[in-house]
Amino acid sequence: MRNAFIKKxxxxxxKDPRIFLITGDLGFGVLEEFAxxxxxxxxxxxVAEQNMTGIATGLALEGRIVYxxxxxxxxxxxxxxxxxxxxxxxxxxxxxxxxxxxxxxxALGFSHHAxxxxxxxxxxxxxxxxxxxxxxxxxxxxxALSQKSGVGxxxxxxxxxxxxxxxxxxFHIGKSRCVRExxxxxxxxxxxILEEVLKASELLKAEGIxxxxxxxxxxxxxxxxxxxxxxxxxxxxxxxxxxxIEGGLGGAVAExxxxxxxxxxxFYRFGLRQGFSSLIGSQAYMRRLYGLDAEAIAKRVKELVSxxxxxxxxxxxxxxxxxxxx
Amino acid sequence: xxxxxxxKNIRCHALRMTSRGQSSHIASVFSxxxxxxVLYGEILNVDPQLPSWDGRDRFILSKGHAGAGIYxxxxxxGFFPKxxxxxxxxxxxxxxxHVTTKxxxxxxxxxxxxxxxxxxATGMAYGAKLDGKTHRVFALLSDGECDEGSNWEAIxxxxxxxxxxxxxxxxxNKIQSLASVAETLALEPFAQKWKSFGWSVHEIDGHDHHxxxxxxxxxxxxxxxxxxxxxxxxxxxxxxxxxxxxxxxYRSAQGEExxxxxxxxxxx
Numbered sequence: 001m002r003n004a005f006i007k008k009x010x011x012x013x014x015k016d017p018r019i020f021l022i023t024g025d026l027g028f029g030v031l032e033e034f035a036x037x038x039x040x041x042x043x044x045x046x047v048a049e050q051n052m053t054g055i056a057t058g059l060a061l062e063g064r065i066v067y068x069x070x071x072x073x074x075x076x077x078x079x080x081x082x083x084x085x086x087x088x089x090x091x092x093x094x095x096x097x098x099x100x101x102x103x104x105x106x107a108l109g110f111s112h113h114a115x116x117x118x119x120x121x122x123x124x125x126x127x128x129x130x131x132x133x134x135x136x137x138x139x140x141x142x143x144a145l146s147q148k149s150g151v152g153x154x155x156x157x158x159x160x161x162x163x164x165x166x167x168x169x170x171f172h173i174g175k176s177r178c179v180r181e182x183x184x185x186x187x188x189x190x191x192x193i194l195e196e197v198l199k200a201s202e203l204l205k206a207e208g209i210x211x212x213x214x215x216x217x218x219x220x221x222x223x224x225x226x227x228x229x230x231x232x233x234x235x236x237x238x239x240x241x242x243x244x245i246e247g248g249l250g251g252a253v254a255e256x257x258x259x260x261x262x263x264x265x266x267f268y269r270f271g272l273r274q275g276f277s278s279l280i281g282s283q284a285y286m287r288r289l290y291g292l293d294a295e296a297i298a299k300r301v302k303e304l305v306s307x308x309x310x311x312x313x314x315x316x317x318x319x320x321x322x323x324x325x326x
Numbered sequence: 327x328x329x330x331x332x333x334k335n336i337r338c339h340a341l342r343m344t345s346r347g348q349s350s351h352i353a354s355v356f357s358x359x360x361x362x363x364v365l366y367g368e369i370l371n372v373d374p375q376l377p378s379w380d381g382r383d384r385f386i387l388s389k390g391h392a393g394a395g396i397y398x399x400x401x402x403x404g405f406f407p408k409x410x411x412x413x414x415x416x417x418x419x420x421x422x423x424h425v426t427t428k429x430x431x432x433x434x435x436x437x438x439x440x441x442x443x444x445x446x447a448t449g450m451a452y453g454a455k456l457d458g459k460t461h462r463v464f465a466l467l468s469d470g471e472c473d474e475g476s477n478w479e480a481i482x483x484x485x486x487x488x489x490x491x492x493x494x495x496x497x498x499n500k501i502q503s504l505a506s507v508a509e510t511l512a513l514e515p516f517a518q519k520w521k522s523f524g525w526s527v528h529e530i531d532g533h534d535h536h537x538x539x540x541x542x543x544x545x546x547x548x549x550x551x552x553x554x555x556x557x558x559x560x561x562x563x564x565x566x567x568x569x570x571x572x573x574x575x576y577r578s579a580q581g582e583e584x585x586x587x588x589x590x591x592x593x594x
Contacts, residue, residue: 040456051445051479058449061435062457082476085439086446090427 001156001192002030002099004135008142009067013038019146020059024052024070031069049074053082053094060092065146071100072114076121076153087151088126094152095145096121101131101157101191102242103286110276114155118190119247121153122220128173129220131155131241131249133194134163137217140171148173157242158283159192161215176223182210185266185301186230189240190216190249196287197240199294200301207298209305222252228262236266236308238301242283242292245271266308270297329535332402333363337564337591339398339411344578347415349423353562353574355395357499357532358466361557364538365464365495366399369545374404377431383461384450386435388443389468389497390424396433397421405432441474443467444494448480451492451552462545464493470502473511478523485524488550494525496554497532499561501572517556525554532557565590 010033013019019038023031025047035042045052049070056066068075075096076083087094098114105112122129128145130153132138138156145152163179171177179194180187180201187197194215201211212234214226231237237257239250250269257263272290279289287293291300327335340355366372371383387396394414401408413419420429424438434450437443447465454461471477484492498516500507507513520527526547530537538557547553561575562568565587568579579587 043452045483046479048479048483050441050476051448051483054442054445054476054480055449055452055483058446058451059453060449061446062450062453064453081439082442082445085436086442089436 001132001135001138001158001160004138005097005142005154005156006030006034008139010034010037012143012146013041016065016146017041018063018065020064020066022052022056022066022068024049024068024074026070049078050082053079054086056094057082057086057090057092060087060094061090065093065095067095067097069097071098072105072112073117074098076114076117080120083121083127083151084124088124091126091150093149095154096152097154097156099156101155102193103283104158106283106286107280109280110278113277115243115272117153117155118219118241118243118249119251122247122252124151126150127220128152128218129155130173130218131190132217133161133189133192133215135160136163136165137171137177137215141173141217144171144173155191157192159195161192161194161198174218174221174223176226177215177217178212178226179215180211180213182212183234184209184211184305185236185238186212186214186234187238187240188214188216188227188230188249188253190219191242193240193242193287193292196292196294196297200297203294203298204301207302209302211301216249219249219252222256224256224260227253227256228260231257231262231264236268236304237264238268238270238304240270240292240297242287243271245269245273266304268300268304270300327367329363329367329539332367332399333360333535334591334594335402336363336395336398338588339401339408340394341579341584341587341591343394343398343411343414345580345584346412347423348578348580349394349415350576350578351391351394351423352578353568353571354389354392354468354499356563356565356568357559357561358389358392358497359395359563360533360535361466361495361497361538362395362399364535364542366403368539369542370464371461372403372432374432377405381459381461384434384447384463386437386443386447386463386465387425388437388465389440389471390437393423393425396425397430400430400432403432406430440468440471441476444477444480448484448489448492451484451489452487454491455487455489462491462493464495466495466497469496469498469500469507469513470510472496472513481520481523481525484552489552490546490549492552493545494552494554496556497559498556499559501561501570501575503575505572520554520556524551526551527554527556529556529558532559533563564594
């Protein structure tokens with residue numbers, strides 16, 4: 001994902017001198033080409049994320065479109081108040097790019113587990129929050145954020161879903177992407193973990209369960225139109241994110257649905273339910289550890305669907321004349 | 327209007343504003359008032375008719391708690407009607423206890439949480455350098471604010487990037503929120519710290535208008551280096567019973583105290 005990002009940003013920078021990239025001293029093997037080709041649009045401020053975000057705001061207020069780049073929680077939580085007071089309050093054109101979403105750096109330990117960023121940043125006024133699932137979405141989001149005024153967050157992770165864009169597919173911030181059709185349930189997914197959901201859907205298909213998958217690459221603003229349509233036309237909603245279940249994608253979906261009175265027949269949030277992880281490992285290992293891999297997702301969804309069927313039968317037995325309306 | 331008269335007006339406005347609003351930080355306004363008066367009277371290249379003019383000097387009041395002072399200075403310079411100052415700290419007003427750009431012409435950046443202004447000023451100065459623009463970027467910091475590590479990130483960077491279009495003034499009034507700077511978190515040798523970080527530094531009497539003016543007219547002090555003016559000031563300057571006290575960081579003058587303070591200011 002990071003290579004797709006920097007490739008796209010390099011192209012944008014060649015065409016638009018306002019594009020500016022600041023790194024907090026990270027990006028070895030990734031940013032060199034950009035720095036070489038666009039030296040006047042690149043700055044390494046050192047290991048100083050608060051200053052990075054303040055400088056980004058200053059540059060943005062003077063007309064530049066700035067991308068800050070670092071890993072994990074550094075460009076987000078370390079300088080959260082600079083994002084809130086400096087960038088967001090002033091509506092500055094600052095786009096924060098964090099590589100290492102979720103457990104991308106799982107083996108580096110808890111400091112490098114970026115598992116609360118979506119919910120925290122989602123609450124900042126004026127912040128657009130994005131977590132693309134594949135390289136096409138990364139490229140499109142990178143470009144779309146440059147066109148959009150105000151503050152953006154682009155969460156990149158090491159994994160990437162093996163998808164290809166459809167012929168003539170168009171990308172919009174805040175418009176989800178349906179990457180699989182099905183009416184038994186809808187997976188609403190953010191980030192590279194969509195690769196697990198694709199595999200889980202194949203496992204479910206073998207059980208006769210057809211899942212729709214929405215890549216909800218924009219968590220804020222949320223595509224409620226596609227979400228509500230999914231509630232109406234599929235049996236249940238299941239959110240998947242490599243992130244705490246509190247307040248991220250699952251939280252956003254639940255809030256939107258409940259407030260609008262559009263309630264799915266069943267609902268489940270895949271995400272992290274425990275606290276910090278003191279156990280470490282690869283992204284794939286960490287997903288297995290916390291039940292976020294394809295097999296675990298498929299197993300739990302199968303249970304949800306059969307629980308739902310059991311409830312249906314139970315209701316019909318008790319109220320044989322009732323209309324099936326739930 | 328002389329800068330001395332401008333300073334007197336700013337102090338009187340700020341006293342009225344903070345008394346009416348029963349808001350804090352009057353002593354922090356008074357310590358920097360003479361700096362503000364010289365900046366807005368003689369130094370800053372700004373145009374009240376064109377507050378967002380691209381060629382203007384930028385000014386960031388990083389010690390946002392002294393917002394009443396900058397609002398008063400801007401009103402005096404004609405950026406907005408002085409009557410608006412009466413709404414300071416009142417329900418439904420834009421003129422908050424700290425500094426905001428929203429709805430206030432002439433304010434370049436909103437502050438209130440300490441340690442933010444210098445990084446943003448640094449970004450503005452860096453951008454101006456890249457674009458070959460000749461305007462300058464000023465940031466006014468408090469001494470207590472220099473406890474914030476983010477400032478030192480910016481101080482390191484600004485000299486590294488040779489930003490001689492960046493000018494910092496530190497209102498060194500020696501008192502912070504609960505006690506003196508020396509007791510709280512010692513800054514000395516303060517000027518030496520800035521120098522060792524690669525800045526060109528001058529120390530001045532922050533209430534001597536001649537000293538402030540002649541020093542500011544020499545900005546930048548050196549090419550390829552950011553400039554820092556450490557202004558030795560008196561917290562609460564101008565009202566005898568407010569000077570050099572911690573109490574008036576918070577207290578607002580009411581009743582007899584207000585009358586006495588206003589009398590003292592008007593006598594000067």
